Every structure is written in C-alpha cells, then in structure tokens.
Amino acid sequence: MEEGDDKGNTVNSPTNSQQTVSDDDVIDYTTKPEFYDPDLDDKNELWAHKKRHGRISDAVLSCPACFTTLCLECQRHEKYLTQYRAVFVVNCKIEKDQVLSHNISRSRKRNRGGERFNGNEAQSSNVETLKQVCCSVCLTEVGAIDEDEVYHFFNVLPSEC
Numbered sequence: 675m676e677e678g679d680d681k682g683n684t685v686n687s688p689t690n691s692q693q694t695v696s697d698d699d700v701i702d703y704t705t706k707p708e709f710y711d712p713d714l715d716d717k718n719e720l721w722a723h724k725k726r727h728g729r730i731s732d733a734v735l736s737c738p739a740c741f742t743t744l745c746l747e748c749q750r751h752e753k754y755l756t757q758y759r760a761v762f763v764v765n766c767k768i769e770k771d772q773v774l775s776h777n778i779s780r781s782r783k784r785n786r787g788g789e790r791f792n793g794n795e796a797q798s799s800n801v802e803t804l805k806q807v808c809c810s811v812c813l814t815e816v817g818a819i820d821e822d823e824v825y826h827f828f829n830v831l832p833s834e835c
Contacts, residue, residue, distance in 0.1 A: 722746055733758060733832035737765075737809040737816060744809065744816060744830060758827045765810045768819055772806035 711717075722734070725746050732750040735758060736743055748760040804818035807825060817827035 733834065735760070735816075735827055735830040735832055737812060737814055738829060738831050739814040740809060740812040741831070742809055742811045745825070745827065748827070750832075754828075756828065756832075758830065758832065760825045760827065761823070763807075763825050766816070766825070767808045767810040767813070769806040769808055774804040774806065774818060 729747055731747040733748055734743065735745040735748055742765045744765055745758070745760045745763045747762055748758040751757040751759065802820060804820050804826070806815055807817045807819050807827075808815050814829070816829045817825055819825050
C-alpha cells in the first residue's frame with residue numbers, strides 16, 4: 675500500500691462503517707411524553723399552600739446532599755442569613771446520641787419574670803443543650819433542635835416560596 679492510498683483506511687473509520695443517526699431523527703414529537711404534566715407546578719404550589727395553612731414562609735428548605743424537602747414553613751435568621759428556624763419539619767431525624775451544648779449569654783436567657791440571671795445562679799442554667807438533626811433519607815447533618823423543640827437549620831438549600 676502506498677502512502678497516498680486512503681481506500682484501506684476509510685473502511686475502518688467509525689463514520690463510514692456505522693450509520694450515524696441524530697437523536698432528533700429517532701424522537702417522535704407528534705405524541706406528548708407521559709412524564710410531562712403542564713399543570714404540575716400549579717398543583718405543587720396548591721399542595722404547599724394547603725400544608726402551610728395559608729401562612730407565609732421565608733423559604734422551602736431542602737437537604738443539600740439529596741435535595742429531599744425538609745421544611746415548608748420556616749423563618750430566616752435576622753443576623754445569619756443562611757440559617758433558618760422552624761417548628762414543623764418533614765424528613766428529619768433527631769440524633770439522640772449526638773448532643774451539642776454551648777454557653778448562652780446571660781442577656782439572652784431570661785427567667786419568667788423578665789429579670790436577668792445573676793452570676794450566683796447555677797452554671798447549668800447558662801448552658802443550652804441541642805440535639806443534632808439529620809436528613810432521614812441520606813443522614814446528612816442539616817441542623818439542630820433545642821430544648822423548646824425549635825429546629826435550627828444551618829446546612830440546607832433554601833428556595834423561594
């Protein structure tokens with residue numbers, strides 16, 4: 675075979691040995707796909723509105739790892755804009771083994787009379803206990819729950835409502 679002879683090489687070429695078919699040639703656009711519902715967004719919005727009983731939420735929270743919905747009704751933190759708090763959640767698992775504790779400032783923790791705690795009171799009154807909260811689907815840590823059963827989310831994906 676001479677250097678200028680290309681006939682032997684063209685038979686083994688993928689473009690010449692196989693028929694190339696475009697995806698557009700195979701898809702039949704005359705029938706609507708079964709998995710498409712043009713009214714699905716409206717149905718989802720109505721479902722979420724019913725679940726919230728008409729109350730307004732700052733965001734819908736999802737797990738950052740598997741995108742599972744965790745909360746439909748929450749309040750955004752005033753200072754830390756990536757944190758949220760909520761009372762009603764779904765798809766969350768409380769890890770009873772993982773207990774977090776941290777000291778809280780005396781100005782934040784007040785007794786029922788509205789007076790500040792003085793330094794002579796027990797040290798334990800200045801410690802707040804939190805339990806770790808994970809996504810029940812993939813077990814990713816998404817936040818914590820306090821003693822008042824308020825969920826504090828700090829590792830979530832918020833979306834607008």
